[in-house]
Amino acid sequence: MVKSVLFIRLVQSKNREIFIRMKKNRINFVYAFCIGVLLSCHSGFPGDYKGTPYADIKYHAGPQIIPGKLQCEYYDFGGEGIAYHDSDSINSGSGRLNPADGSYLNEFRINEAVDVSFTKFRDPPIDNNPYNLVEPEKDQLYVGWTSPGEWVKYTVNVIKAGNYQLGIMYTSNKNGKISISVNDKDATGPISIPSTFVESDSVAWRQWHHWNYIDRIAFIDLKQGLQTITLHTVEIGQMNYDYINFKWVK
Numbered sequence: 001m002v003k004s005v006l007f008i009r010l011v012q013s014k015n016r017e018i019f020i021r022m023k024k025n026r027i028n029f030v031y032a033f034c035i036g037v038l039l040s041c042h043s044g045f046p047g048d049y050k051g052t053p054y055a056d057i058k059y060h061a062g063p064q065i066i067p068g069k070l071q072c073e074y075y076d077f078g079g080e081g082i083a084y085h086d087s088d089s090i091n092s093g094s095g096r097l098n099p100a101d102g103s104y105l106n107e108f109r110i111n112e113a114v115d116v117s118f119t120k121f122r123d124p125p126i127d128n129n130p131y132n133l134v135e136p137e138k139d140q141l142y143v144g145w146t147s148p149g150e151w152v153k154y155t156v157n158v159i160k161a162g163n164y165q166l167g168i169m170y171t172s173n174k175n176g177k178i179s180i181s182v183n184d185k186d187a188t189g190p191i192s193i194p195s196t197f198v199e200s201d202s203v204a205w206r207q208w209h210h211w212n213y214i215d216r217i218a219f220i221d222l223k224q225g226l227q228t229i230t231l232h233t234v235e236i237g238q239m240n241y242d243y244i245n246f247k248w249v250k
């Protein structure tokens with residue numbers, strides 16, 4: 001009899017403990033959710049945006065972090081009209097220039113319209129050519145085949161509010177122009193991207209593979225929290241975008 005009473009009390013005590021823990025977890029969840037909503041409202045994140053941060057077997061860190069490098073190939077999931085606008089429905093890099101062979105690089109986002117390729121260090125030289133102003137790293141994915149009117153959008157997490165200096169790792173066959181929007185509002189106006197064309201390179205197709213990094217292409221103010229950043233191709237196109245570097249200034 002005494003044993004049974006003790007057992008019932010033990011069960012009641014355990015149940016109470018589980019109940020308290022569940023209640024606490026629920027409070028934590030609701031608290032975290034409310035903080036998230038408040039941060040999003042404060043940051044200006046568009047409430048009706050349906051895109052979501054990119055993720056795959058290699059990259060699954062959620063929204064890209066600012067300050068830091070925004071990798072252009074990790075534009076959001078969501079498709080045409082939501083996470084990007086592309087002038088046709090095929091990926092001219094993955095599965096075309098880079099034939100489908102089961103590899104991560106050749107098949108990167110193969111079924112999406114945004115055109116993606118990667119830097120190749122070969123002999124004879126492709127992206128490791130002597131006409132580079134700044135040598136890229138090898139096997140770096142980039143958005144290419146760009147035309148005016150195209151854009152790609154990113155959900156980012158700004159860790160530190162303030163003024164940011166932007167730099168870009170790119171190639172430009174001609175003098176193109178880009179612009180950057182924050183939460184769908186233009187933040188920069190047209191930015192000139194100087195040509196990396198080199199007349200003395202007699203290999204015509206390699207004019208799209210002369211890499212350069214330029215700093216201070218623009219300065220923008222960012223609030224803390226989740227934001228969307230949109231990279232627009234404004235004029236000429238013919239540019240490849242590896243990454244945009246966001247450096248906190250003040």
Ligand SMILES: [Ca+2]
Binds near residue numbers: 087
């Ligand atoms: Ca395309």
Ligand SMILES: [Ca+2]
Binds near residue numbers: 071141142241242243
């Ligand atoms: Ca990249």
